[in-house]
Each structure stands twice: as C-alpha cells, then as structure tokens.
Amino acid sequence: MARQASGYAPLVPQPVRVLLARFADWPLQAVRLAFAAGDPAAEAPLIVIDAGKVLARCPVAAAEGVTVGLRVREAQLRCPAAVLCAHDPEAEAAAFEPVLRAMAEVAPDVHLVRPGVAAVRARGPARFYGGEEAAARVLLGRLDAFATPDCRPSAAVADGLFCAERAAERARRWAVVPPGESARFLAGLGVECLGEPLLARQLQQLGIRTLGRYAELPRADAHARFGAAGRHTHRLASGEDLAALTPRNPASDRSVEIDLDAALAEEVVATCRPAIDALFAELAADSLALTEVRLRVRTERRRDDRLWRHPWQFDAGELANRLRWQLADLAASGPPAEDLETGGDADPVVGVQVIPVGVGSPELAARGLFGDRPEPRVIKVLTDLQERLGYREVATLVPRGGRLLKDRRLRVPFGTAPPPVRERRLDQPWPGRVPGPAPARVLQRLAPAKLLDRAGVPVTVDERGGPSADPAALLLAPRAAPRPLLAWAGPWPLDERWWETGEDARGARADRFQVVDAAQQAWLLVLVAGACWIEAAY
Known part of the structure; x- marks a missing residue:
C-alpha cells in the first residue's frame, strides 16, 4: 500500500500576535464568589493556600507582610485576622x-491559559476595532464587569503568550509590545518569571539574573547545561515564543465509526482508510x-480499547499504522477462551x-511537546523498519524515575508519545539516585570489577557507611593490570532491592563510588555483598 507523505504543518514564520487578558489573583475572586451573601468571611482578609504555602493573598494581608510562597503558620502570625x-x-x-463567554463576545476562539488568564489572536480584533490598543480597551471594558477591589483585569498585546502575560502583569490597564520587540521588553525582567524555580536559582547562582543575560548565552549551551527546560526557557527569554492558541472545545463530536466484517488486518485497515482520510x-x-486518538476495535466476542498519543501530530497514514499495530496485538493475544474450547475460527472484526x-493548533504540533519533529525521510526509514520488525522493536529512550541507572x-x-511525567514518576525524589550529569554509557548487564586500596586489598564499606581504605586502583579484568586512580568520591548508600542476577539479592545494601582512572576515564561503581560491579562509564 502506498505510503502517504508526512502531513505535519510547517513552523510559523512570524510570531503570532496575542491579545491576552489577565485577572490578578484569580483564586481570591473564586473564593469571594463562593461565599454566600451576608457571610462575614467575605469581608475578612483572605489568603488562598496550596500545599502548605500561600498561593494568593488580598491587599490587606499583603499590607501585613504576607507574601506568595510564605508558609501558612508564618502567614497566620503576620495576619491573624x-x-x-x-x-x-x-x-x-x-x-x-x-x-470566557464575555471574551468570546469581543473576539472569537478564546484560548484558556489557566483560570484567570485567557488569550485570543490579536489580528482579527485589531482589524475590527481599529488597532491593537483599541482592541485591548474594548476587551477591558467588557471584563470590567467582573472586577473587584482584590481582582482587576489587565490586558496586553505582544508576540506570543509568554511576553503578553509578562506585559499584562506589569500594566496598570493595558500595554502593547510592538512586533519584534519582545526580546528587548523581556531583557530587563528577572529569570524567576520563567516559571522554573530550580533553573532560576541555578542561573542566579551563576550570576545570570535577567532574561537579557540569559538570552545572550548560546542556546546549545543552555540546552547542554539545563536540558529540555533550558532550551525551552532560552527560547522564551529570546522572545521566540511559539504561541499555540487552541480555541476552547475545538473538537465537537468528530468520532468516526465503521461497521465491517473482516478477519485480516489489511482488510480492516483498507476498509477504514477512506473514513480516516x-x-x-x-x-x-x-x-x-x-x-491523541482512541481506537476502539470490536470483534464478535471482544472489544479492544486503546489510547494512542503522538509526540507531534498524526497524519492519515500514521493513524492507519496505529490501527494495524493494534490489530496485530489483538491477534497476538490469541482467540477468546470459548473459541479454544469449541475449536472455532478466528474472531472477526465487526x-x-x-x-x-x-485536537489543537497545528503550530504547536509542528514543533511538538517532545522536541522538533524529525525530517520526513527519517520518519519514513524508521516506520519502514517498524513494519518489518514490529513497532515495538524501533524505540526511543526517555527518562523515568528510579534509583538504578538501568531503571531510569x-x-x-x-512515533508514540511517552507517558506523562507523573506516570513515569519523574516528580518523585528518589533518594539515592545518581545526580547529574548523566553517564555517557550505562551497562545493560553489570560488569565485574575490583576496587583496590594501596595494598591491593579490595575496598569494602563498613556498617557505618565508610570505606575500609582509600581506593587507589581499579581492576577491570582478572589478568589486566590495575588502573591507578586519580580521584574518587563516595560511597553513597542505596538500600533497596538489587538487580536480578540469579542470586537472591533482594533487600541487599549497595554502595556507589565514582572514580577516575589514570586514562581520564570516569566510572560509576557499585559495591554489594562484598562484590564490585561497573554500572556505567562517563
């Protein structure tokens, strides 16, 4: 079957002008609206808390010294009422x-950023109302009906959501950042406005306190030092925000149902292809x-329901491939139990x-949430391999939570999106894991070695977690010469179930060392039950 050419959208050549409206401290407004009429609490100072810290506070509490991020107990001491x-x-x-409904009366296709912040494309309202500033004034005039002393709206027009929200935060009523001036406007702002507290602290420790200084760094260096977050935030600091304005409820009921009676996967795919197109x-x-799409396959006796996510965006050929893969998995799972008992034929798809x-904006999907989309020829080669070897045999690696490197x-x-961060448990602390930078090579099977002291005696770890002697050499093979060590660090304890090697080592204590040999090669070693193993090389 001829393959359909990749159909992802090209990147937007120019930044999208965004008209953004923002209500300061919207959580306070939601609380005020929840109070019953006449409730005395509605007139008292309010503090909204989340995870034991202050998320928002009213002007009265702010005047008493309550700040966002303050712990609840300290906030109560500063503002007891x-x-x-x-x-x-x-x-x-x-x-x-x-x-949102009021905004839709001024400009269609409202994009919800989060409760309290929403945006629309500025081009249409600017043409209709006679300019970007006029459109901002009209929008604020409509939103003033929802204003309270604690929560007033502001608006801004700029290139991209990030710059527009920063401008709205600093505007008394409205602000317009001219096209192409985002980098200059953002240059004087602090790095804490990037929304990455850990990265902001690291930048400040390096003496980089403004977005302008951050943008001066080469993007490759920011990516190498801070990973994907560094690359993304560097784009924001440089005024290169790819605004992805997705209207609310963009997908009405677009589901497609195809009735058929076929036993072969290719027949099913061929019958469904016109509906997919x-x-x-x-x-x-x-x-x-x-x-993201859900494929529901019904047979005479079973139903297979699977959610498929794409790291960029589907085209018709890729969705047909997903259907083919799902049918292959369904066939591999075997016939229903009643067919095995009666000797019946294969369960046909009905x-x-x-x-x-x-469903969303093709502008965001063109770049993707998981990095830039590969070239079409790369996609074709890899999908051809998937058809020959099976789709699970051509894979990419993504990080997940764990203490052992092989578990991470x-x-x-x-062509499938990785599970969300929460499912991969990346947000959990994982005490005992190896901090960055990550090793260049992680051994799938740990290799035996010996960590020796100056007398040639293997180094062990005592009950108090200290080494029996200072490591001096590393022996990689029984007949090889020991490699002198230039530096070493550790041990770091790791108390959890160890790897499966045929011996029951569940619950054994492990200790890690990092060593650098005379050839400037760095190793990550693991000592468990008196044995030394190589886990990774740097």
Missing part, C-alpha cells in the same frame, strides 16, 4: 467560565491537528471506532 481558604482549581475554572480532511479544513481526543530508561516505540 485572615481567613484561610484551600486552593480549588475546579471552583476557579467554573468561576472563570462567565469571563475524511476525518483528516475535516480537521485540516478547520486548521486543527490530531495529537467494527472500528476512531475517537479524536487531543523507558523504551517508547517510535
């Missing part, structure tokens, strides 16, 4: 719905991209339902 209210995202979103034509007509779940790699089939 304040009423503490828990952060409720659902209530805040519900309270913001009337504001029609779905993508409909999405293209509405300037939308599909990034229906396929395609349900779009993630997750294989993801090429």
Whole structure:
C-alpha cells in the first residue's frame, strides 16, 4: 500500500500576535464568589493556600507582610485576622467560565491559559476595532464587569503568550509590545518569571539574573547545561515564543465509526482508510491537528480499547499504522477462551471506532511537546523498519524515575508519545539516585570489577557507611593490570532491592563510588555483598 507523505504543518514564520487578558489573583475572586451573601468571611482578609504555602493573598494581608510562597503558620502570625481558604482549581475554572463567554463576545476562539488568564489572536480584533490598543480597551471594558477591589483585569498585546502575560502583569490597564520587540521588553525582567524555580536559582547562582543575560548565552549551551527546560526557557527569554492558541472545545463530536466484517488486518485497515482520510480532511479544513486518538476495535466476542498519543501530530497514514499495530496485538493475544474450547475460527472484526481526543493548533504540533519533529525521510526509514520488525522493536529512550541507572530508561516505540511525567514518576525524589550529569554509557548487564586500596586489598564499606581504605586502583579484568586512580568520591548508600542476577539479592545494601582512572576515564561503581560491579562509564 502506498505510503502517504508526512502531513505535519510547517513552523510559523512570524510570531503570532496575542491579545491576552489577565485577572490578578484569580483564586481570591473564586473564593469571594463562593461565599454566600451576608457571610462575614467575605469581608475578612483572605489568603488562598496550596500545599502548605500561600498561593494568593488580598491587599490587606499583603499590607501585613504576607507574601506568595510564605508558609501558612508564618502567614497566620503576620495576619491573624485572615481567613484561610484551600486552593480549588475546579471552583476557579467554573468561576472563570462567565469571563470566557464575555471574551468570546469581543473576539472569537478564546484560548484558556489557566483560570484567570485567557488569550485570543490579536489580528482579527485589531482589524475590527481599529488597532491593537483599541482592541485591548474594548476587551477591558467588557471584563470590567467582573472586577473587584482584590481582582482587576489587565490586558496586553505582544508576540506570543509568554511576553503578553509578562506585559499584562506589569500594566496598570493595558500595554502593547510592538512586533519584534519582545526580546528587548523581556531583557530587563528577572529569570524567576520563567516559571522554573530550580533553573532560576541555578542561573542566579551563576550570576545570570535577567532574561537579557540569559538570552545572550548560546542556546546549545543552555540546552547542554539545563536540558529540555533550558532550551525551552532560552527560547522564551529570546522572545521566540511559539504561541499555540487552541480555541476552547475545538473538537465537537468528530468520532468516526465503521461497521465491517473482516478477519485480516489489511482488510480492516483498507476498509477504514477512506473514513480516516475524511476525518483528516475535516480537521485540516478547520486548521486543527490530531495529537491523541482512541481506537476502539470490536470483534464478535471482544472489544479492544486503546489510547494512542503522538509526540507531534498524526497524519492519515500514521493513524492507519496505529490501527494495524493494534490489530496485530489483538491477534497476538490469541482467540477468546470459548473459541479454544469449541475449536472455532478466528474472531472477526465487526467494527472500528476512531475517537479524536487531543485536537489543537497545528503550530504547536509542528514543533511538538517532545522536541522538533524529525525530517520526513527519517520518519519514513524508521516506520519502514517498524513494519518489518514490529513497532515495538524501533524505540526511543526517555527518562523515568528510579534509583538504578538501568531503571531510569523507558523504551517508547517510535512515533508514540511517552507517558506523562507523573506516570513515569519523574516528580518523585528518589533518594539515592545518581545526580547529574548523566553517564555517557550505562551497562545493560553489570560488569565485574575490583576496587583496590594501596595494598591491593579490595575496598569494602563498613556498617557505618565508610570505606575500609582509600581506593587507589581499579581492576577491570582478572589478568589486566590495575588502573591507578586519580580521584574518587563516595560511597553513597542505596538500600533497596538489587538487580536480578540469579542470586537472591533482594533487600541487599549497595554502595556507589565514582572514580577516575589514570586514562581520564570516569566510572560509576557499585559495591554489594562484598562484590564490585561497573554500572556505567562517563
């Protein structure tokens, strides 16, 4: 079957002008609206807390010294009369719905950034109302109906969401950042406005305190030092925000259901292909991209329901491939139990339902949430390999939570999005893990070695976690000459179940060393039960 050419959208050549409206301290407004009429708490100073810290506070509490991020106990000491209210995202979103409807009366296709902040493309309103500043004034005039002393709206027009929100934060009423001036406007702002507290602290420790200084760094250096977060935030600091304005509820019911009676996977895919092509034509007509889809396959006796995510965006050929993979997995799982008992034939497919779940702007999907999309020829080679070897055999590696290096790699089939951060448990502390930078090579199977002291005796770790002697040499093979060590660090204890090697080592204590030999080669070693193993090389 001929392969359809890759259909992802090109990058936007010019930044998108954004008209953004912002209500300062919207959590306070949601709390005020939740109070019943006449409730005395509605007139008291308010503090909204989240995870034991202050998320938002009213002007009275602010005057008493309560700051965002302050611990609850300290906030109570500074403002004893304040009423503490828990952060409720659902209530805040519900309270913001009337504001979104009011914005839609001024400009269509409202993009919800978060409760309290929303945006639209500036081009249409600017033409209709006679300029960007006029459009901002009209929008604020409509939103003033929702203002309170604690929560007033502001608006800004700029290139991209990031710059527009920073301008709205600093505007008394409205602000307009001229096209192409985002980098100059952002240059004087502090790095803490990037929304990455850890990265901001690291930059400040390096003496980089403004976005302008950060933007002066080569992007490759920011990426190498801070990873994906460094690359993304460097783009923001440089005024190169790729604004992805996705209208609310962009996907009405676009699900497609195909009834059929086929036993072979290729027959099913061929029958469904016209409906898939029609779905993508409909999405293209509405300037939308599909990034997440649910495929529901019904047979005479079973139903297989699977959610497929794409790291960039699907085209019709890729979605057909996903259907083919799902059918292959269904066939590999074997016939139903009743067929095995009666000796019946294979369970034929009687229906396929395609349900779009993630539908959004093609501008964001062109770059993707997981890095730039590869060249079309690379995609073709890799998908051809998937067809020959099986889709799981061509994979990329993404990080996941874990203490052992081999446990921190997750294989993801090429063309599928990795699980969310929470599912990969990247947000958990994992005490005992090796800090960065990551080793260049991680051994799939640990290699035996010996860590020796000056007398040639193997180094061990005592009950108090200290080495029996200073490491002096590393022996990589029984008949090899020991390698003198230039430097070493450790040991760092690791108390959890060890790797599976045929011996029951569950619950054994392990200790890590980092050593550098005379050839300037750095190694990560693990000592467990008196044996030394090589875990990785730097």
